Amino acid sequence: MNQINQVAIVGATHGNEFTGGYLLKKFEQFPHLIRRTSYETQTLLANPEAFKVGRRYIDKDLNRCFLSQDLQNSTLSSYEDIRAKAINQILGPKDNPQVDVILDLHSTTANMGLSIIIGNKNPFCLQLSAYLSAINPLVKVCLTQTDQASYLLRSLCQCGLVIEVGPVAQGVLNADLFLKTENLIYTILDYLEAYNQNRISETYDALTIYQDIGSIDYPRNNLGEIQAMIHPQLQFRDYEPLHPGDPIFLSLSGQEITYQGESIVYPVFINEAAYYEKGIAMRLTQKQQLSNISKLI
Amino acid sequence: MNQINQVAIVGATHGNEFTGGYLLKKFEQFPHLIRRTSYETQTLLANPEAFKVGRRYIDKDLNRCFLSQDLQNSTLSSYEDIRAKAINQILGPKDNPQVDVILDLHSTTANMGLSIIIGNKNPFCLQLSAYLSAINPLVKVCLTQTDQASYLLRSLCQCGLVIEVGPVAQGVLNADLFLKTENLIYTILDYLEAYNQNRISETYDALTIYQDIGSIDYPRNNLGEIQAMIHPQLQFRDYEPLHPGDPIFLSLSGQEITYQGESIVYPVFINEAAYYEKGIAMRLTQKQQLSNISKLI
Structure with a gap:
């Protein structure tokens, strides 16, 4: 990356994730908070109709609508497909x-906690x-699989980050996480400013x-109905090691179901409401420990 | 009350409150769990369409549809109005x-935690x-105002209890709260059995x-938009004393807003998603400490 000229802060891509939506409202009310001298910052409320009614989406998940072929497909006309195309015009186009x-x-x-999710x-x-994980131990960094990443809003540019904070229920503001997310944004904006000004020491x-390697579904019956819950010992244990044989589900009838993989994994998005x-x-x-990343620059 | 002959366990009155919905599915699969000898127990999935799509309701809040005049009003024809009338036929009618x-x-x-909410x-x-609060310190008992209680599903009979458990996000199953709720139900069913059999010692x-005395809304602007969040010091502090001058909100701009009442109160339903x-x-x-309640029998 040479110079950063344009930064977009996007919120309410999912309308019931209030932290982002209300941070945008704050930034729109107090624009100096996100103003820096060496680049422009814009805000974008991605799914205003879903945010208004406090639902993840109106017709379909907006954050699955950014495949290049879908953005170019004029027959896709749900509310979110139309929004995706509009956002592609505002922030994109995807290839440039x-x-x-x-x-x-x-x-x-x-x-x-405070997760940074990147796609490449x-x-x-x-x-x-x-830098973010070095200065704040709450920050964890996830790397999504490429095929997943390509339909996400953040895939519109090479340096698209998701900031994923939790645990917080859908449809509520949690002040503690709101403040932590806000501070993380300022830290990022300051880093970008320092980068432009050659002040990164x-x-x-x-x-x-x-590194994302896949997912596990709930045990279900023939009708697709859930037959088990996240095991109490796994609930809220995101980023902790899960060993073969550890309990992962508790069936409605009370039986433990264990992890059948062959090696240690680190689950994330455990019991995310929108993923049912x-x-x-x-x-x-x-x-994974990535090394020699400074040589990539 | 003379003899208890019929008990109804109702779940998914709100379709995104999964604990009740999935407990019902369990009880329907294993009916012996809720069978007792001295009375009949029936289960009722109150809002099946909302439960299917994981939303609180389809058209309107079902748990506000049980006023006598509304149950008798044939012009009310939303999905939930129709469900309320059907439920009134199955469990009611309201006056008998x-x-x-x-x-x-x-x-x-x-x-x-584990709250019991009663209306009279x-x-x-x-x-x-x-009995329930004596044997389990997690159990708290709330008494709703009468005008509130009369539109609730539980108002169909004199001994209608709401079991309200949390904190849990909408649209998820929390195994720990699921198990605690399940055990509380068995304790109640056993008490009813003992009552019928004159075994209450x-x-x-x-x-x-x-005792519910009212509510406080979020600070809002002229457009009705929320301008403040629950203060971090109040979040998750249900049933704890709130003193005049204690912080209750933190505005988006960072200002503390304090409680302006004149005496100590005990807030509940702090930051409930559905109440925004x-x-x-x-x-x-x-x-309040009620005394001499045994003399009422």
Whole structure:
């Protein structure tokens, strides 16, 4: 990345994730908070209709609408498809975007703390992520699989970050997480300013990431109905090691179901409300230490 | 109350409160769990369409549809109005119900632990509530204002209890709260059995209740938009004393807003997701010690 000229802060991509939506309202009311001298910052309330009614989406999940072929497909005309195309015009187009950095603000019912989710190993993103996790132990960095990442809003530019905070219920503001997310945004904006002004003194060589490797669904019956819950011992244990044989579900009838994998994994998005309909009880990651990341720059 | 002949366990009155809905599914699969010898127990999934789509309601809040005049008003024809009339036929009619006891299972994003909410000082209900709070310190008993109580599903019979558990996000199953709710139901069913069989050895003379006295809304602007969040010091502090001058909100701009009442109150339903649209940031209660309740029997 040469110079950062345009930064977009996006909120309410999911209308019932209030942290991002209300942070945007704050920034629109007090624009000096996100103003820096060396680049422009814009805010974008991604799904205003869903935010108004406090639902994740109106017709379909907006954050699955950004595949290139879907953005170009004029027959897709749900509310979210239309919004995706509008957002692609404001921030994109996807292959040649107007913005250099996207911060897409999300929240989760899982205990993800302050998570940064990236979709590629863009050297600048890795340096920024390493900096954030170095100065704040609450920050964890997830790397999504490429095929997943390509339909997400953040895929509109090379340095698109999701900030995923939790645990917080859908449809509520949690002041503590609101303030932590706000501070994380200022830290990022300050880093971008320092980068533009050649004031980044330290580059990082190593970064711990949680590499997404797949997901596990709830046990279901023939009708697709859930037959088990996240085990109490796993609830809120995002980013902690899960060993083969550890309990992961408790069936409605009271039986423990254990993890049948062959090696240690690190679950995230454990018991995320919005993922019930997607067939995801948790996502599994591998904890990896990336090294020599400063050489990528 | 003479003899208990009919008990109804109701779940998913709100479709995104999964604890009750999935407990019903369990009871329907294993009916012996709720079978007792001296009375009949039936289960009722109150709002099946809302439960299917994981939303509180389809058209309007079902748990506000049970006013006598509304049940008799044939022009009210929303999905929930129709469901309310059907439920009134199954459990009611309201002035002469077929069931003696209703257990209506709810959950909340507020930290209400295991709350029993009653709508009147029915002597039998008070004894049952006193028993439950005596044997389990997690159980708290709330008494709703009469005008509020009359539109609720539980108002179909004199001994209608809401079991309100939290904190749990909408649209998720929390195994720990699921198990606690399940055990509380068995305790109640066993008490009813013992009552019928004249095996209640101890009557209680005193009961601590939290008497609902009103609510506070979020600070809003002229457009009705929320301008402040529950203060971090108040979040999850349901049933704890709130003193005049204590902080209750933190505005988006960072200012503390304090409680302006003149005496100590005990807030409940703090930051309940479903109450944002109802203009309720929390409900206020007074903690009261009822005495001589055994003389009411």
